[in-house]
Every structure is written in structure tokens, then in C-alpha cells.
Amino acid sequence: MYKLFLTLRYLRKRRIAYAAVGAVTLCAAMVLIVMSVLGGFVQEMKAKARALLGDVILDNRSYHGFPLYEELIAEISTWPEIQRATPVLYSWGLLRFPQIEQTATVRVVGVRLEDVYEVNGFRRSLYYEQHYPGTTSLGPQKQAILGVAEEGTGGALSAVPRLPEPLHSANERARAAGVRDTDEYDREWTSFRKSLEKDGITPYPGVFALPDGMDDSPRWEGEEHPGLVIGRDIVGVRQPEGRYRRLGFYPRGYVVTLTLLPTTEAGDISGQPIKRAFRYADDSRTGVHDIDSNYVYCEFALLQRLLQMDEAQREDGSRVPGRCSQIQIKIAPGHDPAKAAERLSKFVADFAYSGRFALNISERELLRRTRAETWEQSQRHVIAPIEKERVLMQIVMGIISLVAVLLVLCILYMIVLQKTRDVGVLKSVGASSTGVGAIFVMYGAAVGAVGGLLGAALGWTFMVNINEIQEFLISIHPGMRVWDFSVYAFDRIPSRVEPVDAVGVFVASILACTGGSFAAAWRAARMEPVEALRYE
Amino acid sequence: MSDARQREAGATAAAVVGGTSADGARGAFLRAEGVSRTYRLGRVEVPVLRRADLSVRRGEFAAIMGKSGSGKSTLLHVLGALDEPQEGQVLVDGEPVYAPVGRRSYRARALDVLSVHERRRNRLRRNTFGFVFQFYHLLPELTVFENVLVTEMVRTGVLRWPTARGEARRRVAAELERVGLSHRLSHRPNELSGGERQRVAIARALVHRPSVLLADEPTGNLDATSGAAIMAIFQALHAAGQTIVMVTHDATVAACADRVLHLDDGRLAAK
Numbered sequence: 156m157y158k159l160f161l162t163l164r165y166l167r168k169r170r171i172a173y174a175a176v177g178a179v180t181l182c183a184a185m186v187l188i189v190m191s192v193l194g195g196f197v198q199e200m201k202a203k204a205r206a207l208l209g210d211v212i213l214d215n216r217s218y219h220g221f222p223l224y225e226e227l228i229a230e231i232s233t234w235p236e237i238q239r240a241t242p243v244l245y246s247w248g249l250l251r252f253p254q255i256e257q258t259a260t261v262r263v264v265g266v267r268l269e270d271v272y273e274v275n276g277f278r279r280s281l282y283y284e285q286h287y288p289g290t291t292s293l294g295p296q297k298q299a300i301l302g303v304a305e306e307g308t309g310g311a312l313s314a315v316p317r318l319p320e321p322l323h324s325a326n327e328r329a330r331a332a333g334v335r336d337t338d339e340y341d342r343e344w345t346s347f348r349k350s351l352e353k354d355g356i357t358p359y360p361g362v363f364a365l366p367d368g369m370d371d372s373p374r375w376e377g378e379e380h381p382g383l384v385i386g387r388d389i390v391g392v393r394q395p396e397g398r399y400r401r402l403g404f405y406p407r408g409y410v411v412t413l414t415l416l417p418t419t420e421a422g423d424i425s426g427q428p429i430k431r432a433f434r435y436a437d438d439s440r441t442g443v444h445d446i447d448s449n450y451v452y453c454e455f456a457l458l459q460r461l462l463q464m465d466e467a468q469r470e471d472g473s474r475v476p477g478r479c480s481q482i483q484i485k486i487a488p489g490h491d492p493a494k495a496a497e498r499l500s501k502f503v504a505d506f507a508y509s510g511r512f513a514l515n516i517s518e519r520e521l522l523r524r525t526r527a528e529t530w531e532q533s534q535r536h537v538i539a540p541i542e543k544e545r546v547l548m549q550i551v552m553g554i555i556s557l558v559a560v561l562l563v564l565c566i567l568y569m570i571v572l573q574k575t576r577d578v579g580v581l582k583s584v585g586a587s588s589t590g591v592g593a594i595f596v597m598y599g600a601a602v603g604a605v606g607g608l609l610g611a612a613l614g615w616t617f618m619v620n621i622n623e624i625q626e627f628l629i630s631i632h633p634g635m636r637v638w639d640f641s642v643y644a645f646d647r648i649p650s651r652v653e654p655v656d657a658v659g660v661f662v663a664s665i666l667a668c669t670g671g672s673f674a675a676a677w678r679a680a681r682m683e684p685v686e687a688l689r690y691e
Numbered sequence: 692m693s694d695a696r697q698r699e700a701g702a703t704a705a706a707v708v709g710g711t712s713a714d715g716a717r718g719a720f721l722r723a724e725g726v727s728r729t730y731r732l733g734r735v736e737v738p739v740l741r742r743a744d745l746s747v748r749r750g751e752f753a754a755i756m757g758k759s760g761s762g763k764s765t766l767l768h769v770l771g772a773l774d775e776p777q778e779g780q781v782l783v784d785g786e787p788v789y790a791p792v793g794r795r796s797y798r799a800r801a802l803d804v805l806s807v808h809e810r811r812r813n814r815l816r817r818n819t820f821g822f823v824f825q826f827y828h829l830l831p832e833l834t835v836f837e838n839v840l841v842t843e844m845v846r847t848g849v850l851r852w853p854t855a856r857g858e859a860r861r862r863v864a865a866e867l868e869r870v871g872l873s874h875r876l877s878h879r880p881n882e883l884s885g886g887e888r889q890r891v892a893i894a895r896a897l898v899h900r901p902s903v904l905l906a907d908e909p910t911g912n913l914d915a916t917s918g919a920a921i922m923a924i925f926q927a928l929h930a931a932g933q934t935i936v937m938v939t940h941d942a943t944v945a946a947c948a949d950r951v952l953h954l955d956d957g958r959l960a961a962k
Contacts, residue, residue, distance in 0.1 A: 156852040157844035160837075161830075168832040580828045583773060584842045584895070585817025588809070685765075685774040688828060 157581070158590060162597040165570065166605070172598075175559075175566045176606045179664050182559040183610020184617065186552045187652065187660045191618045193545035194656060195649025197538060203443050204534040206276030209241075209483035210492040212533055213499060215525040219422040220244065220464060222476035222518045227506065231499065236490035241270030242479035244458050249414040250389065250451055252405060259389055262449045263415065265458030265479075268293050274485040277452075281384065282438040283407055285334055286360040287325040291437045293454040295379040298408035298434065301363035302373030315356055318363060319373040326359060336360040362406040381457055382436030383411060388448035390438060409435050413451070417463040420475060421517060429461050442647070455479075476518065484527075492529040499527035559606075560671040567599055567675035578679050579687030592680030599672020600665050607664025611657045618652045719746035720934060721770060721903055726779035727957075728765050739765045741957030742779065747903070747936055752929040754948035755938045761954045763938040764907050770936060771820045771905045772812040783819055783902075788812060817846050821896030825908035827888040829880040829895075836876040839863045839895045846899050866894040870924060886917025893924060897933075904928065906937040910944050922947050 166172055215221045228240045244265030251258045268291070272278040284291040304317035317323060348358040366372075391399035412432050419425040433453060441447055459465045459477060466477040484499070486492045507514070507522040514522065531538065571578070578591050617624070625648060628635035638648045728740040739762035747753050757763045768774035770781055772788050781788040790808040816822075829838045843859035844852065852859075867873055870890040880888055889909060896904055906925070910918030918941075926947055929935055937948060945951045952959045 156847065156849045157841050159849075160841070160844060164832050164837075576828055577830050580830060581841075581845065583771075583816060583822045583828075584845050585813050585815075586845045587813045590845075683774070685768050688773075688824065 157586065158594045158597055161577075161581075161594050162601050165574075165594075165598055166601050169570055171566055171570065172602060175563045175602045175668075176609070178559040178562045179603055179606025179668060180609040180613060182552075182556040183607045183660050183664045184614035185610075186549070186556060186663075187611055187614030187657060188617055188621075189548050189552050190545070190656045190660070191614070191652045192621070192649060193541065193548055194653060195651045197541050197545060198651070199442075199649050200534065200538055200541065201531065203441060203446075204538075205530045206279065207441060207443075207446065208530045208533060209274040210486040211484040211496045211499065211527055211529055213482040213484065213503065213525055213527050214480065214533070215521055217422070217521060217524065218246075218480075219418045219420070219521070220478035220480045221521040221525045222478050222514065223506070223512055223522060224479040224482055225477070226512065227503065228482060230506070231484070231502070234495075234498075236487050236495045236498075238485040238487040239270065239273045240482050240484045241267050241274050242455060243271070243481040243483055244455055244462065244464065245480040246415060246418075246458065246462055248416075248451070250385070251412045251414070252409075253412065254409060255405060261386075261389065261413075261451045263413065263458060264450055264452045265455040266293070266452050267455045271483070274483045277439075280439045280441040282387075282440055283361055284437055286329050286336065287322050288329055290322055290325050291382070291384070293382040293384070293436065293452070293457075296382050296408070296434050296436065297375040297379055298364055298377040298410075300366050300374050300376050301359065302366050303371045304373060316351070316359065317373040318359055319375055322359075323373070330357075362401070364406045364408060377408075377410075380410060380432045380434045381454055383413065383433035384437045384439050384452040385411070385435055386447040386450045387438045387440045388444060389451065390435075405435065407435055407437070411435055413453070415458075415461050417461065419463070425463060431457075431461060473513065476512075476514070478521070493532075496527040496529050496532070503527065556667065560667045563599060563602055563668045563671035564674055567595055567602075567672045568678065570598070571595060571675040571679045574679075575682065575687050578682050579684045579689075582682075582684035582687065588680040588682075591682075592676040595676035595679050596669055596672050599668045599670075599676070602672075603665035603668025604661075606668070607661040610664060611661050614660070615652050615657060618650050621648050621650045720749045720784055721745075721747040721936070722782040723766070723770060724780050724782065726766070726769055726776045726781065728762070728769060728774065728776045738957055740769065740776065743954070743957060743959050745770070745952070745959055747934060749902070749934050750929075750932045751950075752925070752933075752935045752948045753937070754945035754951045755936065755954055755959070756940060756942070756945050756951055757938075757954035759940065762957055763940075763954050766954060766959075767905050767907050767936065767938045771822060771903075772815045773822075783815060786811075788815060818899065819902045821899065821901035821904045823889070823892050823896045823904065823906040823909045825911040827880070827885075827892045827912075829888060829891055831880050834877050834879055835867065835872060835883070835891050836863060838880070838891055839867060839898050842895050842898055863894075863898055866898045867891070869897075870894045884917070885913050886920055889913060889917070889921050890924070893921070897928070903934045903936060906935065908939055909937065910939070910941065918944065 213227070224242045228242065231237045232240060244263075246263045246265075248261055248263040249258060250261045266277070278284055281291050299319055299322055301316055301318055303314045306313055306315045318326065351358045364376075366374075387399065390405060391401045393399055410432050411434075412430055414428050414430045416424045416428050417426065439447060439450065439452065456465070459479070464478040467475040469475055484495075486495050503525045504523060507519050507525075581591055581594075582588070625637055628637070723743060723745040725742040725744060726740050727738065727742055729736050729738045731737070743762075743766060745753075745766070755763050755766060765774060769776050772781070775789055778792060788811070830841065833841065840859065840863045843855075843863060847855045847859060864873065864876070867876060870893055872887060872890055872894065875883060875887060880891070883891065889912075893909075896906075909925070910921050913921065922944055925935060925937070929947075929949075935948075937944075939945050950961070952961060954960075
């Protein structure tokens with residue numbers, strides 16, 4: 156009992172111990188922050204990769220894709236571990252915004268929207284789809300005009316902004332479901348909305364075209380064009396303070412053009428580039444800068460046709476199978492994606508040589524090279540280096556934390572020297588050497604526990620507010636931005652603290668300080684009571 | 692104090708000086724036999740005790756006098772299981788305190804719980820002996836009450852403490868009242884006078900009812916008035932049957948004892 160009693164009393168009364176506690180607090184906080192930022196970065200990367208790719212992907216890493224994807228999907232869809240599979244096409248193109256004379260090279264992705272909603276988390280990244288559920292389409296569509304409608308009865312009629320159906324009803328459903336506007340664009344537009352709110356009018360989220368002419372009723376206008384989902388960072392430019400500025404006034408439904416280079420069956424560029432008009436259907440806001448600043452999404456069948464990768468007939472009457480770049484697969488709950496990927500890889504190899512389909516050598520080779528990978532395996536080139544970096548940083552931080560351990564060692568050793576006579580007194584009243592040593596081990600552990608707890612709390616608080624802290628620093632000077640979204644892929648610093656990391660840091664602090672206290676404890680224990688009593 | 696102890700206290704104190712007498716040794720509670728202790732000062736070995744013998748009966752008040760550096764304190768430490776002699780043995784109630792000469796470590800073991808002899812020495816210091824030092828040696832972070840209570844904590848052990856705590860606190864309060872410090876319980880040592888500090892040290896040495904009180908120059912650091920007050924306490928304790936071995940260089944103080952021994956050239960002699 157005296158060990159605990161004296162440990163707590165020394166902790167409270169020896170002010171030098173506060174220095175040790177302070178050092179441990181700072182080290183623990185530092186380690187937790189580094190672990191959380193890098194760990195959060197990896198987690199975010201994994202979550203985004205999984206949300207954008209599905210559980211397993213079939214890919215041959217060839218620009219001109221692989222054939223027999225429909226047959227493959229039909230076969231594997233009967234497997235119990237496969238919940239849903241969808242083909243995806245990747246290409247490159249030139250995106251032009253005619254009204255604002257802006258052109259960008261983009262990665263064009265062909266998707267089947269309904270399927271991709273089921274296979275991965277693409278739907279959650281769509282801004283307008285969140286606020287107007289069910290209205291985002293890659294099919295033919297016109298321009299929605301935000302008009303004016305009369306509301307009220309009799310003499311209390313008033314004109315309010317109104318979107319055409321089904322947008323208006325869809326937005327009412329979203330509002331009823333508690334979806335809050337998260338638009339990060341255009342301060343001017345925000346101030347316009349605020350003025351509407353001031354007049355008791357609830358503004359619509361997003362940006363829509365306004366009527367041009369006498370008829371100001373809400374309506375659909377213009378020629379029908381297929382829809383195109385555009386990455387957030389293509390439509391807008393992120394400002395140093397974090398908000399987005401649109402490249403001019405560019406509302407949903409405006410026309411954009413996409414120029415594509417079709418490829419031959421052999422993988423060469425064939426003929427002339429193809430230009431096609433689309434309507435801007437939605438923003439994709441995945442939060443991954445590389446994706447949001449490069450990717451646009453259109454209908455799979457349309458892109459396949461434009462790239463001349465759809466099914467065709469040769470002059471000799473033989474069939475040229477359609478091709479896709481990738482098949483994204485959702486694995487049924489309770490099944491292991493890695494095992495499913497393994498089975499799929501074997502199946503595709505057999506499938507290529509099954510002889511059930513008339514394939515030429517090139518097509519068979521494209522199919523033979525197709526491999527199944529889990530989302531994690533496909534992203535290992537990104538995830539593995541960050542995980543290594545995380546381990547490396549933990550080692551570096553651990554080495555830095557040794558300073559705290561050495562400080563604890565020095566302080567405790569000093570306290571033992573100061574308390575030499577106390578050691579003699581305790582031994583003279585019958586305390587064992589082991590018991591006396593235990594006081595200083597417990598003292599070290601207590602310094603570690605208090606420092607670790609304070610450090611974990613400090614680190615946690617810092618992490619929770621890390622983006623606000625950065626914004627505050629940027630408000631002082633834009634050059635104080637620490638997290639550059641164009642470098643680190645994500646627009647916000649990962650701020651999630653894993654409780655297990657916090658507990659780990661706390662336990663490690665206790666262990667480290669306990670370790671640091673052994674030398675002092677050993678000296679105290681080995682002290683002869685008579686020498687200790689005579690110590691000056 | 693039991694009747695038996697009172698009777699023992701009244702019995703004639705027999706000390707065996709300068710050799711072991713069978714008559715004297717018989718019935719002695721605390722006995723040193725041929726104790727030698729040498730200290731090393733650099734390369735020079737300084738013998739402090741040379742085959743010193745001593746027997747103390749229960750209830751006896753023995754004073755040991757000697758010049759400064761004559762080894763009085765060393766003898767007291769050896770008697771109280773604090774310092775291991777190179778030769779000889781100390782017996783408490785007939786039981787040896789130290790390991791046989793060839794198996795002594797002359798250095799505290801960090802894991803002394805693994806050694807039977809070290810455990811026995813700890814037990815003796817915990818239960819049998821009570822120490823009063825010249826410089827009080829109170830723990831400065833603790834209050835008067837806590838300084839005494841810590842002895843009870845050491846003695847009781849963590850598992851028995853929850854049930855023994857109330858009784859221990861009562862005993863500590865009673866002991867501090869006996870030395871006249873019940874009004875100073877929450878004071879810290881630096882808020883007390885020298886005499887008061889020594890009284891706290893006496894309370895600490897007596898709270899666990901030790902068989903032998905070992906006092907090393909208990910008045911050496913006090914003024915005459917405070918010294919007299921401390922000696923009055925010692926005499927009262929002796930009258931109540933407490934066995935006391937006191938080291939002093941002050942003849943007036945030594946006069947309070949039943950008998951006075953003189954340590955000279957590492958050996959004890961009756962004055």
C-alpha cells in the first residue's frame with residue numbers, strides 16, 4: 156500500500172515530475188497525430204478505392220480492353236459469391252465548355268449508372284443526385300430551367316422560384332429526408348441564396364439555368380443530349396481558403412463537348428477524332444483530387460460505340476465481340492473478396508481457351524491476360540508505400556519519443572538521488588528492496604499514465620480540429636497551408652482518430668516510462684539502508 | 692504492557708561485555724556475538740567493530756557511549772539488521788539475523804524477496820525493531836500523521852490494508868498523542884521544531900510496538916530542553932517495559948540508562 160501511497164504523493168509534490176509528464180504528453184500527442192493522419196490517409200484511400208471500384212475488378216491493363224465481357228458477366232452472375240457485376244470503359248478525351256471557352260483533357264469513363272450504383276459507392280459522390288434523388292441520368296436529356304411559379308390562394312398569390320418536375324418533387328423528397336446542402340461553390344451564388352432565404356424562399360441546391368425570355372415558367376428546354384457527370388475540380392477551381400470557384404456560370408444541363416479518339420481492334424487510333432455534345436448532368440465529388448480533377452462519366456454503350464469498341468461484323472461475316480476495359484464486381488456479403496478474385500482469375504483463363512467462342516489470337520490474348528484483383532490489390536501501388544511511410548514515421552516518432560523516455564530516466568534518477576534518505580528510512584521500517592524499487596517503477600508508470608492520457612487527449616483534440624486549425628493558419632497567411640490537396644489527393648486532412656491508436660499510445664507511454672524508470676528503481680532497490688541514511 | 696514484560700523490565704539487566712558469558716547470554720533477547728565490521732575508504736580498510744559482543748535482555752535500557760567515529764552507530768545498525776557484519780552474528784530471541792558468513796552479500800539485493808535471509812531481516816525491521824535517528828529522517832512530502840502511518844502501511848501489506856486501515860489510523864493517532872503531538876497531525880516536518888520532529892520519529896519507531904527501540908543520538912541535534920523532553924519519553928517507555936538500546940556521546944543522557952557500555956577500539960566495555 157505504501158508503494159502506491161508514496162508514488163502518488165511524489166507525483167503530486169515533486170514538481171520536477173511535471174517536466175517528465177509534459178515531455179510524455181507532447182510525445183504521446185505527436186505520435187498519435189502522426190499515426191492518425193497517416194492512418195486516416197490510408198483508410199481514406201482504401202475507403203475511396205473500394206467505393207469507386209467495387210470489391211473485385213477484372214482488368215487486363217490494356218487500353219483497348221478485352222472481349223466477351225457480357226458472356227463473362229452472365230456466367231459469373233450465377234455464382235453465389237457474386238452479387239452484381241458491371242462493365243466499365245476507360246478512355247481519354249478533350250472536354251470543352253463552349254460557353255466559357257474552357258478545354259481540359261479528361262479521363263472518360265463509360266458506366267452503366269444503375270449497375271454502378273449497386274456495385275460501388277459512385278452514387279454517394281454525385282452532388283445533384285443527393286439533392287434530386289433519381290434524376291441524374293446519362294441518357295438523353297434537356298436543359299432544366301429554374302422558372303417562377305405562383306403559390307398561394309386568392310389575393311395571397313406570390314411568385315416563387317420553381318424547378319420543372321421531376322426535379323422539384325425529388326428535391327422535396329431529399330429535404331424531407333434531411334439532406335442538407337453541401338455546396339462549396341460560388342460565394343456570389345451563396346449570397347443570392349441568402350437573400351432568397353431572407354424573403355422566406357427556400358433556394359434549390361446547385362446551379363440551374365434561368366429563363367431567357369418572356370415565359371418564366373419552369374421547364375425543360377433545348378435539344379436532347381446524353382448526360383455527362385463531371386469531376387468537381389474540372390468544373391471549378393479550388394481557392395486557397397477551401398471553397399470552389401466555378402469556371403464561369405455553368406449550370407446543370409449546359410452543353411459540353413467531348414472529343415474522343417476511337418481505337419481499332421488491334422489497339423491503334425482509328426480514323427478521325429469523334430466529337431460529341433453532352434449535357435452536364437452532375438458533379439462527381441469523390442474527395443480524391445486526382446479523380447475529381449480528371450474523370451468524366453458517360454453512358455457505357457455510348458462510349459463503347461464512340462470508341463468503336465462495340466460488337467460489329469467483319470467483312471467476312473465473322474463477329475467482332477464488344478470490348479470493355481474492366482468489370483467491377485460486388486461480392487455478396489459473407490464471402491471473401493480475395494478468394495472470389497482467385498476463383499475469377501482461374502475462371503477467366505479457362506474461359507479464354509474454352510473453345511466455346513470464336514476468338515482470334517489477339518482477342519484470346521486480351522482475354523487471357525485479364526486478371527481479377529481485389530480493390531486492395533489493385534491499389535497496392537498507392538496504399539503500400541503510404542503504409543510503409545506510416546510504419547517509418549512511427550519508427551521515427553518512436554525514436555524521438557525515446558528522448559522522453561531518457562528524460563523520464565534522468566528525472567527519476569535525480570529523484571532517487573534526492574530521495575536517497577527516504578529510501579533508507581523506508582528500509583529501516585522494513586520495506587523490502589523490491590518494494591522500494593517498485594515505488595519508482597510505479598512512479599515511472601504513473602508519469603507515463605498521466606502523460607499518456609493527457610497526450611492522447613491533446614492529440615485527439617488536435618486531430619478533431621486539424622482542418623479548422625489549418626483554415627485558421629491559412630486565414631493568417633495562405634502560405635501556411637500544410638495539407639495541399641493536389642499533392643495528398645484528398646481535399647481535407649484525415650481527422651479520424653482510431654480509439655485503438657489512442658489506447659495504444661497510452662499503453663506505450665506507460666510501458667516506455669516504466670522501462671525508463673528501471674535504472675532509477677534498480678539503484679533505489681540496491682541501496683544499502685545504512686548508506687542511504689548517511690547520504691548527504 | 693503485559694505483566695510478564697513489566698517483570699522482565701524490572702529484572703536485572705545483564706550485559707556480557709568483551710566476550711560471551713553463558714550465564715549472561717542465556718535469556719538475552721538481543722545478542723551480538725563476535726561482530727566485526729570494516730569499511731573501505733578508497734584502498735584503505737578501516738576496522739570499526741572488532742569482534743564486539745553484547746547481550747541485551749528484554750526491558751533493559753542500555754546506552755552505548757564512545758568517541759565520535761568509534762563505531763557506535765555501526766553497532767546499532769548491525770544490531771538492528773540494517774548493516775551486515777563481515778564476521779560474527781546477531782541473534783534475536785536466539786534466531787540468527789544474518790546469513791552464515793560465507794553466504795553474505797554485503798550489498799542489498801534488488802530482488803530481496805527471493806532471499807530467505809533478506810526477508811527475515813526485513814521482517815525484523817518491520818516488526819521487532821524501531822529506529823530513532825539523530826537527524827529524524829522524516830519524509831518531507833508527508834504530514835506528521837502520514838510519516839507515522841507509512842510504517843503501518845509497510846507492516847500491513849496491500850491486501851490486509853483495507854481491513855486494517857481503521858485500526859492503524861487509531862494507533863497512529865494514539866502514538867502521536869502519547870508524544871504530545873496530537874495538535875500537529877497535518878503539519879509537515881519543515882513546520883516543526885527539532886524536538887517535535889524527534890517526537891514524530893519516536894512515534895514512528897513505536898507505532899508498531901517493536902520489541903527493541905534502537906536510538907542513535909536521539910538528543911544529538913536538540914537543545915537541552917528538547918533533549919530533556921525526549922529523554923523523559925525514553926524513561927517513560929523504559930518504565931513501561933520497553934527494551935531500549937541507545938547510542939550517545941552525552942554522559943548526561945547515558946545516565947538515564949540501566950547500564951552504560953563504552954565502545955573503544957571496536958570493542959565494548961562496561962563503564
